Amino acid sequence: MATLLHIDTSFNGDHSHSRAVTAAFREVWEAEHPGGTVIYRDLAAEPIPHLEAAAYYAGNTAPAEQSPEQRAAFALRAELIEEAERADVILLGAPMYNYTIPSTLKAWIDHVFLVGRTSVTEHPSLAGKKAVVVASRGGSYREGTPMHGNDYVESYLRMALGTGFGLDVSFIVPELTLAPHVPAMADLIPLHEASRTESLATAESLAKELAVQPAA
Template sequence: MKTLLHVSTSPRGERSRSNQVGATYLAQWQAAHPEGRVVTRDLAAEPPSFVNSAWFEGAFTAPEGHSPAARTAMAESDHNIDQLFAADEIVITTPMFNLNLPAVLKAWIDQVVRAGRTFTIDENGYKGLTSDRKVTIIVATGGDFRPGSPAVGYNFLEPYLRGVLGFIGLTSLTFVYAANQSGGEEAATKGVADAKAEAETLAAA
């Protein structure tokens, strides 16, 4: 039985364009994998904790000496990493906020990128400890920041996610954009329709 982890970040629930395209992906995936299980992490509804001093203590000192706060911080990080490791496939649905990720998605990344669990360093440098798997990232944008567009140089979301997920071992990424969501009804509708068509093809693959 396959497991798909859906990490959702928009605070707009069903009105969210990234979630609407994500729903198309999930429906197609479920049709292709009738026995498959979808685990949903709604980061807007339940934001991950920010890294704090207890997290530092937990991640960088020996477990035997951990304070209760450090143990709690590591339990949250472990839970997020375990969900990631248990997934055969990952879908992230997200808006672009100010040229980059929503803060809740950055907070989730800060929980899962952890030395000794998802990456390590040795004499050869950094090495991701997450076995690669299919990751689809569905991005809703008010404008057009897609590769090939004139504003692509302002798109810090895609290069950052490629960098940080690659750092922990996830390199099989595909980005799907629902562009022009602030560009008037016609452009917004087309942006979602194009993204849904791409999502359907990807989910069935």
């Protein structure tokens, strides 16, 4: 049975551009997998705690040697890791906040990053799985724009998800999302609308494409 792990992080609810695109992907994915399973986490509505020492060091300690505090702290890490390992596709909404990812998404990555299991091992348990990242942003950071080089979302996630976990990562980038709300960006509204249309179409086509590919 195919499994999709869908994680949203935007705090903008129904007004979120990243959520609109992840929802478009999920709708097509579910249509292609009528018997499939979706594991959903809304990290804005129900954030997970940032990784603390007990949970971190428990990952490097044999279960029989863990303290009661470590065992309790590691339970969430184990749950999040197992969700990722069960998934055939991991769908992440990653809007740009202050040039990088939401702290809630960083917390998820920190919990799932387990040396010797999901990363820093010859055969990471997530290696080869498909990951789709919807990296929306208020402006544009493409080559030739004034802000080119100041995007730390895609570069970081390529390292953390691709190099760190061994995931096969694809990015969908809805941009200029602030154009309808910032008077100085009014001339960019047509570009924003084109980007949104393209992103929704890409999400739908990618969901269909991944549906016919064998799981890792």
